Amino acid sequence: MAKGLPTRSENYSEWYNELVKRADLAENSDVRGCMIIKPYGFSIWEKMQRALDDMFKETGHSNAYFPLFIPKSYLSKEASHVEGFAKECAVITHYRLKNDENGNGVVVDPEAKLEEELIVRPTSETAIWSTYKRWIQSYRDLPILLNQWANVVRWEMRTRIFLRTSEFLWQEGHTAHATKEEAIEETSKILDIYAKFSEEWMGVPVVKGSKTANERFAGAEDTLCIEALMQDGKALQAGTSHFLGQNFAKAFDVKFQSKEGTLEYVWGTSWGVSTRLMGALIMAHSDDQGLVLPPKLAPIHVVVVPIYKGEEQLEQIRGIITPLLTELKAAGITVKFDDDDNSRPGWKFAEYEMKGVPVRVSVGMRDLEKGQIEIARRDNLTKEQKPLEGAGQYIIDLLDKIQDSIYKKALDFRARNTNEVNTWDEFTAQIEKGGFVSAHWNGSSETEDKIKELTKATIRCIPLDAKEEKGSCILTGEPSNKRVLFAKAY
């Protein structure tokens, strides 16, 4: 009989891997570094997509689709972009296989070598800007606000399911603007959408900030990000929004004629969140019993488990519970009545806890006699008896309460695990303990590198709301005027 998970305190990463499998979210594929997202896991991703997509549409963006393959030469047009991605690109060199003459299956046909090799997109800036060159001539063509939902490939050396896979799913927004100000505004507008989504839908509090030069996107002038804190005290970059300046416009020669008649380079942004969010969701809330899902992203909100002996009792329960199911469904709540006779209630309880179903209702003959049902919350594992009368509204309200309470719990966790330090000794000790460490820094990449080398911690971001404060750099003692957020990161 399948029993519990490894606990988080025992072995956090084993707990995570096991949970992903046992909750039916995903599994590793036969291709190294790639994952098979299973139906239950994918339906969570679909809910994420839907919510984000709606927000993008509300802010004037449209979806489009660009090809998986990018001519190799495109990548090299923007210097720092190539440098950032060249080391992790899958390359298409041939377009045909043939039967091996020695009968060993199929082999690459050497006759079918491509004139120009193609790369599998690690991101689409180059494909998109080479297109924008054709689409943009005048200020009237601007802005262009596009998004695409796609898969990308980055040939990672070490992979973790959802957190870092060689192929992952994401959305990438690519916008083009006439002015610098407008592009910068777009960058922060998107960051706000990401933060709102993370907090209100995923129940994961995030810090909005900007990246240091070291952590910036290859080809960006400025990278904004949302950073979340996982239960093991490590930080996770959950989304990024880049101000590209005119870098890609210059690389791809994208100019427009302004109202005044001058010819100017276009300003750009790009932004994305990926299936990594699934990892954030899992690690932010789940416990040793399994997954804990915020109701807004749960594929099943409520599961009803009948407890019965024989067909007759089952039908009796079904009859009495049906109005409740109907009421909940009418309120847009996804309910599953689990009348599978092959597994027993105890097994079902454990199984739905593993899968993170927010609310479980169980009903047996004892309850029917008293006109009540048992309602159990996944997030805090409490259960209570409630009269069947009025249970529908109670559950509807409960789901909101759970959504809220999951967020508050994560917020509280982050507050307890965010610490200000002022000396190097405090710093190293606190980094060792985990969590966000807020400290002064002299602003140089060399110092950041040195700190990383010594402690494995990186600057997750310079928080947007960082207040002016005189201090001295944690490593060098040089003056600094604001604190930045350090952590060990995924």
Add this chain to the structure above:
RNA sequence: CGGGGUGUAGCGUAGCCCGGUCAUCGCGUCUGCUUUGGGAGCAGAAGGUCGCAAGUUCGAAUCUUGCCACCCCGACCA
């Protein structure tokens, strides 16, 4: 690409040192009956090129060599 480790049924494993009824056990699966308020019990059944290849031997899961795959630790990353 460096350093370490592991490959035996769908999954997890014993056996390997010391070659010979050793292919073990648990879970899962299938059939039947009894069960059903926190991961059911009994009885029966199916399921394996012991990672691949070559070698040593009368005989190889076990010894030798080569190859492959995966995992962990490092360098790189959303």
